Amino acid sequence: AASLPDLPYDFGALEPVLDGAIMEVHHQKHHKTYVTNFNAAQEKYAEAELKGDYEGMIALQPALKFNGGGHVNHSLFWKCLTAPKDYALPEGELLAMIDRDFGSLSAMQDKFTASTVAVQGSGWGWLGYNKATGKLAVTTTANQDPCITTGLTPVLGVDVWEHAYYLQYKNLRPDYVKNIWKIINWKEVSSNLRKAM
Template sequence: MFKLPQLPYPKTGLAPLFNEEQMTFHYDKHHNAYIVNLNKFIETDPSLKGKSLEEIVLSSTGGIFNNAAQIWNHTFFWFGMSPVGTGGQPSAELAAQITKDFGSMDELKAKFVDGGVKTFGSGWIWLCVGTDGKLSLVSTSNAAVPFTGNGPVPILTADVWEHAYYVDYRNLRQKYLEVFWSQINWAFVSENFATKKVRDLTKTMV
């Protein structure tokens, strides 16, 4: 059984990106609902018991996949952000790769924001790394994750479901993504880039 992972900051800690009302709806209600739903599936399906969250994401379909993937996506999303002034900078290795693949940090930001704005309907915008070390941007719909089907490894994501930002930004998705960029936890992103492995998030919720 899984439990809601503890945030690495208080629910007021991401202001001005998100206010406490937004965090309460998104974390306490939406994210927790996926946990509750997945645990119900586990109770009735013995094949799921003992599996890590990542194993369930990679081996399931339908409702089980949707809930497991959304748990993984949201947990990764929370850990990829930080309070104002604490996010640091990309590691030297990541900064060099950003320059190589995108030209500059400003160009990466512009393409990340644009990719998130153009993600149709509900979904996620991801910065990923391939086995060759090359960075790429990936847009996914609904609960989909980049790493199924031997896809690239995520190192950063922004949630572009409307419930992620509507309390604070209404329909201004671009404004939300621009503020998001100013509160990235670059230590987390740099670590993901260095390992080039799908993040083990199971340990944060058992």
């Protein structure tokens, strides 16, 4: 069964970019609920499979995708963030690939910010690795759809559901996405890229 991962920092560690109260509710309530519902859907799916209940199995697909996506997306998101005091710019192969595929780090950030801010309703912004081309690309997904559904392996994800920022930023999603660059854990993103390759 899936389990709620511990955060790699205290709830308040990302302040002032992300308020500790937001982080606590986001992790302890939202992510925990995805895990609980994903496990429940998996159990029901296994029961339906044992009975040969194909309609029941098909009917559970949306719950598996939504809650399973919520779990895998958030599990990646938490690790992609770091305390402002620990922030360091990307380097090495990751930076070289960003420069090659986008022109510069700031150009990639601008593209990522623009597409992520433009997500209608709830969703995610992603920097993903395309195994077929060997290149990095920016994409978005709706709701809790995982990045892998776009054909890219996620190396960085940013949650733009209102629960991720509304208590602090209200309706100003652009401010939230612009500020989150101050707490991206580029070492983790680099590690994700190495695993994706």
